[in-house]
């Protein structure tokens with residue numbers, strides 16, 4: 734697969750901008766993602782979670798971008814772009830099938846203001862218009878109410894449950910799958 738290019742100009746609306754991660758973001762990314770809610774709902778689960786994980790993640794993200802598999806962006810304040818609210822990705826990009834998945838997380842202080850909804854809308858529009866995808870998927874834990882609300886607000890349809898989908902804390906966890914097709918984005 735050809736490398737994925739970062740959206741240029743960066744995706745943004747009146748509140749949120751999505752830009753490439755910078756090394757200088759590592760402390761903010763670590764602080765935001767260390768939150769127990771992020772660790773609980775994200776995969777893979779790393780415990781203890783350290784700044785070394787964050788550095789490794791940024792390197793792995795770049796490898797996956799160059800392979801055309803994934804693009805990761807920092808979710809920042811449009812008016813203060815050094816101020817990191819969270820992260821978002823388009824991953825499992827499959828050019829042959831024209832589909833991908835979207836993922837996101839926010840630091841605790843950035844939640845409850847519609848920032849994730851804005852982020853998913855910006856990414857979904859880019860996926861359909863620029864990557865010309867025919868389907869975007871969002872997968873989350875069944876008890877991740879906030880994530881499910883974000884999916885529904887953006888127009889995703891709940892399509893089903895993948896039972897015992899992931900190893901999780903010594904057992905296995907179900908995953909709820911949502912899908913969005915072009916023309917369904919709200």
Ligand SMILES: CC(C)(COP(=O)(O)OP(=O)(O)OC[C@H]1O[C@@H](n2cnc3c(N)ncnc32)[C@H](O)[C@@H]1OP(=O)(O)O)[C@@H](O)C(=O)NCCC(=O)NCCS
Nearest residue numbers: 774837838839844845846847848849850873878879880882
């Ligand atoms: C998921 C997440 C990004 C949502 O971000 P957000 O910006 O707060 O979301 P929004 O403000 O757009 O709204 C989410 C909706 O969920 C609701 N919500 C938020 N937290 C909730 C909670 N703990 N329980 C139930 N509902 C919740 C909000 O009230 C809102 O509902 P509404 O549509 O009726 O207004 C954020 O909670 C988060 O970072 N969670 C940890 C990481 C994570 O779960 N990532 C997703 C993995 S699939």
